Amino acid sequence: xxxxxxxxxxxxxxxxxxxxxxxxxxxxxxxxxxxxxxxxxxxxxxxxxxxxxxxxxxxxxxxxxxxxxxxxxxxxxxxxxxxxxxxxxxxxxxxxxxxxxxxxxxxxxxxxxxxxxxxxxxxxxxxxxxxxxxxxxxxxxxxxxxxxxxxxxxxxxxxxxxxxxxxxxxxxxxxxxxxxxxxxxxxxxxxxxxxxxxxxxxxxxxxxxxxxxxxxxxxxxxxxxxxxxxxxxxxxxxxxxxxxxxxxxxxxxxxxxxxxxxxxxxxxxxxxxxxxxxxxxxxxxxxxxxxxxxxxxxxxxxxxxxxxxxxxxxxxxxxxxxxxxxxxxxxxxxxxxxxxxxxxxxxxxxxxxxxxxxxxxxxxxxxxx
Numbered sequence: 001x002x003x004x005x006x007x008x009x010x011x012x013x014x015x016x017x018x019x020x021x022x023x024x025x026x027x028x029x030x031x032x033x034x035x036x037x038x039x040x041x042x043x044x045x046x047x048x049x050x051x052x053x054x055x056x057x058x059x060x061x062x063x064x065x066x067x068x069x070x071x072x073x074x075x076x077x078x079x080x081x082x083x084x085x086x087x088x089x090x091x092x093x094x095x096x097x098x099x100x101x102x103x104x105x106x107x108x109x110x111x112x113x114x115x116x117x118x119x120x121x122x123x124x125x126x127x128x129x130x131x132x133x134x135x136x137x138x139x140x141x142x143x144x145x146x147x148x149x150x151x152x153x154x155x156x157x158x159x160x161x162x163x164x165x166x167x168x169x170x171x172x173x174x175x176x177x178x179x180x181x182x183x184x185x186x187x188x189x190x191x192x193x194x195x196x197x198x199x200x201x202x203x204x205x206x207x208x209x210x211x212x213x214x215x216x217x218x219x220x221x222x223x224x225x226x227x228x229x230x231x232x233x234x235x236x237x238x239x240x241x242x243x244x245x246x247x248x249x250x251x252x253x254x255x256x257x258x259x260x261x262x263x264x265x266x267x268x269x270x271x272x273x274x275x276x277x278x279x280x281x282x283x284x285x286x287x288x289x290x291x292x293x294x295x296x297x298x299x300x301x302x303x304x305x306x307x308x309x310x311x312x313x314x315x316x317x318x319x320x321x322x323x324x325x326x327x328x329x330x331x332x333x334x335x336x337x338x339x340x341x342x343x344x345x346x347x348x349x350x351x352x353x354x355x356x357x358x359x360x361x362x363x364x365x366x367x368x369x
Contacts, residue, residue, distance in 0.1 A: 127181050
């Protein structure tokens, strides 16, 4: 038996006794398969599971998702990160509902053409929902194949995708593509894990290059990633009674369409955060803040790590006087902001995680301007 046949047969035999029960496993509804795959992109199963269950209840069909307001979709997605996934999910649902008559595409090319769908998601939906012979390629698959075949190509290089994609497709059980794809992903998640893989009980160990050469810990190889960009955000939280000012982020940047406070981004954190209130007021009220404006406090720094950057934020809280006129606020450098009741922030509107952390547990020092 050649290595490919050994790999395929033993993998499927292992999976018969090691299946992880998940609500989307065995699902043939392409909408639910697609939904689960989008949610699980760059997300642990344990974290994604409650979001999948929430979306299925809130939007049981692709038409329900298409008809939902974007703010509702973002709110249900809140805390999962990578909000472009939610935006693309909603846009694709609207396209299916309007242009395809509510019928999910049933070919690889049709699935791949949906907004936000890449090669992996298209292959997963094609195989799981329609039984089409397309092999998936995710982090688990890269790791299993790199170790078993002793592949030294860095998995985050362009050459790796071509090499591993061809190999994964050659190994695929074309008669049972869904079962095979699920087996190799579960094998990587439960047996051939990133750290401390269970090599002693591995059914593939006899022909595994990494196990035989002692290179399990070294494989897969990954090229050194570029350092993350650091960004510093100074937020102005303007209170007026029980209201606060926010607006959705725009432009081609992080957290698009999520709500946030007035923001001043600085090239680097100031040496003393006590200087931030003055900078914020001069930025948003160049002719002077309304008389009676008081500084409520300056928060501790909050830090959020994203895929390519690290954001540090400090929140300066201000109270406007009772006789403050909303028109005066909007005439300054604050056009586009809206006044909302404080309870709606986080409860109704979707906000970046770093804003949610501040809002859920504020640590401030008090003082006057």
